[in-house]
Amino acid sequence: MINNHFRRGELYSVINGMASTAVARRLQKNFRNAGLDITIEQWSVLYHLWKEDGLSQQELCIRTFRDKPSITRLIDNLEKQSLVKRVASPTDRRINLVQLTDAALELQHITIDLANQTMAEALVGVEKHEIEMVKSVFQRVYDNLTMGILEV
Amino acid sequence: MINNHFRRGELYSVINGMASTAVARRLQKNFRNAGLDITIEQWSVLYHLWKEDGLSQQELCIRTFRDKPSITRLIDNLEKQSLVKRVASPTDRRINLVQLTDAALELQHITIDLANQTMAEALVGVEKHEIEMVKSVFQRVYDNLTMGILEV
DNA sequence: ATCATATAGTTAGTTATGCAACTAATATCA
DNA sequence: TGATATTAGTTGCATAACTAACTATATGAT
Numbered sequence: 001m002i003n004n005h006f007r008r009g010e011l012y013s014v015i016n017g018m019a020s021t022a023v024a025r026r027l028q029k030n031f032r033n034a035g036l037d038i039t040i041e042q043w044s045v046l047y048h049l050w051k052e053d054g055l056s057q058q059e060l061c062i063r064t065f066r067d068k069p070s071i072t073r074l075i076d077n078l079e080k081q082s083l084v085k086r087v088a089s090p091t092d093r094r095i096n097l098v099q100l101t102d103a104a105l106e107l108q109h110i111t112i113d114l115a116n117q118t119m120a121e122a123l124v125g126v127e128k129h130e131i132e133m134v135k136s137v138f139q140r141v142y143d144n145l146t147m148g149i150l151e152v
Numbered sequence: 153m154i155n156n157h158f159r160r161g162e163l164y165s166v167i168n169g170m171a172s173t174a175v176a177r178r179l180q181k182n183f184r185n186a187g188l189d190i191t192i193e194q195w196s197v198l199y200h201l202w203k204e205d206g207l208s209q210q211e212l213c214i215r216t217f218r219d220k221p222s223i224t225r226l227i228d229n230l231e232k233q234s235l236v237k238r239v240a241s242p243t244d245r246r247i248n249l250v251q252l253t254d255a256a257l258e259l260q261h262i263t264i265d266l267a268n269q270t271m272a273e274a275l276v277g278v279e280k281h282e283i284e285m286v287k288s289v290f291q292r293v294y295d296n297l298t299m300g301i302l303e304v
Numbered sequence: 305a306t307c308a309t310a311t312a313g314t315t316a317g318t319t320a321t322g323c324a325a326c327t328a329a330t331a332t333c334a
Numbered sequence: 335t336g337a338t339a340t341t342a343g344t345t346g347c348a349t350a351a352c353t354a355a356c357t358a359t360a361t362g363a364t
Contacts, residue, residue: 018217019290020172021351022297028352041320058342065170070321072344077319094329094342122293130289137282138171141274145174177322193350210312222351224314229349246312246359308363315356321349331340 019122027118034114036107038081043111045074046083046100050108054097056089083107171274179270186266188259190233195263197226198235198252202260206249208241235259 028040038046048063049055055063057071064071075098078084083104089095123131180192190198200215201207207215209223216223227250230236235256241247275283 019293021217022294025352026297039319056342065173066320067322068343069323069345073320076344092330092342096343122296124296125292126289130285133282134286134289137278137286140277141171142174144274144276145178173321180322191349208312218350219352220313221315221353225350228314244312244360248313306364308361310359310361312359313357316354318352320351323347324345325347326345327343329340329342332338334335334337 023118023122026121027115030114030118031111034110036111036114038083038107038111042074042078042081042083043115045071045078045098046104046107046111049084049098049100049104050112053100054087056095056097058095060098078104175270175274178273179267182266182270183263186262188263188266190235190259190263194226194230194233194235195267197223197230197250198256198259198263201236201250201252201256202264205252206239208247208249210247212250230256 024040027043031038031040031043044064045060048060057068057075060066060071060075061068066074075084075086075096079086081103082101084098084100086096087099089097176192179195183190183192183195196216197212200212209220209227212218212227213220213223218226227236227238227248231238233255234253236250236252238248239251241249
């Protein structure tokens with residue numbers, strides 16, 4: 001009965017901390033060992049800018065699943081390191097377009113190689129169809145909690 | 153080619169942020185709506201103590217996948233709220249045994265109900281065998297990164 | 305018994321996150 | 335046009351995370 005109580009909670013702990021924390025820590029360690037002085041959070045912002053440069057902070061919030069203050073401060077820190085710069089939108093002065101610097105462009109290949117290598121280490125013994133299922137489950141969990149009738 | 157580069161990275165972003173953050177935020181919100189003034193991180197410590205009271209801080213580090221300073225401060229904050237107390241081990245004075253107070257025992261059922269309810273919301277449309285597969289994949293990812301030949 | 309080592313926990317400094325309250329610019333509409 | 339609402343971004347405050355350096359206690363080898 002108490003076990004029954006705890007059953008879903010254990011899944012919660014799995015989802016919340018275990019694997020994602022381990023992956024994040026390993027990737028951070030691999031960055032550091034390569035002499036790269038960026039956090040994985042900063043990297044995740046750069047990652048979306050490498051896919052599409054000049055995104056607004058609002059768009060970065062959506063793509064990185066972060067709130068506005070988090071993005072503000074990540075951009076602050078990336079700007080201190082001269083990896084991005086804020087450029088006011090010509091059509092709407094409320095909007096900051098975030099643009100990569102040359103220094104950030106140089107980081108792209110090395111860090112993405114490190115990330116792929118880290119994921120390869122993490123996913124030893126995991127089949128492709130299992131990866132797809134995890135992605136699918138997570139998409140449904142995210143949708144359940146962020147849209148539709150269940151939104152509070 | 154650039155897509156190929158980014159393929160694993162996208163899984164990384166799924167594992168790292170999306171679903172787990174959404175679940176954590178929802179659970180935190182449900183706690184707050186119920187008038188409960190604890191963080192999900194504090195709750196995760198209580199959760200392990202409800203399963204087994206009087207664990208050492210070191211043991212809590214292992215079970216919650218946190219490092220020692222994190223546990224020190226979580227216990228500090230739980231102690232401020234009179235939810236746990238540190239008791240020196242009678243056999244080894246280096247060790248603090250962390251013990252639940254009556255106030256914490258009272259929180260058990262309501263918070264676990266809220267957690268189960270939150271997980272139920274999150275897992276709408278997710279089959280039991282999919283949950284088991286996610287748990288299995290995450291266990292393998294965790295093991296890959298924390299033991300064996302891949303340990304750095 | 306003593307000295308070196310290992311273990312449990314704490315402290316300090318930096319970064320990140322969530323929430324609430326705020327400013328500035330734009331959009332809506334009476 | 336002018337009042338109101340909405341949107342983009344920032345700031346302040348609290349909690350939490352990681353690293354590195356630290357204290358105190360215990361263990362082990364000689």
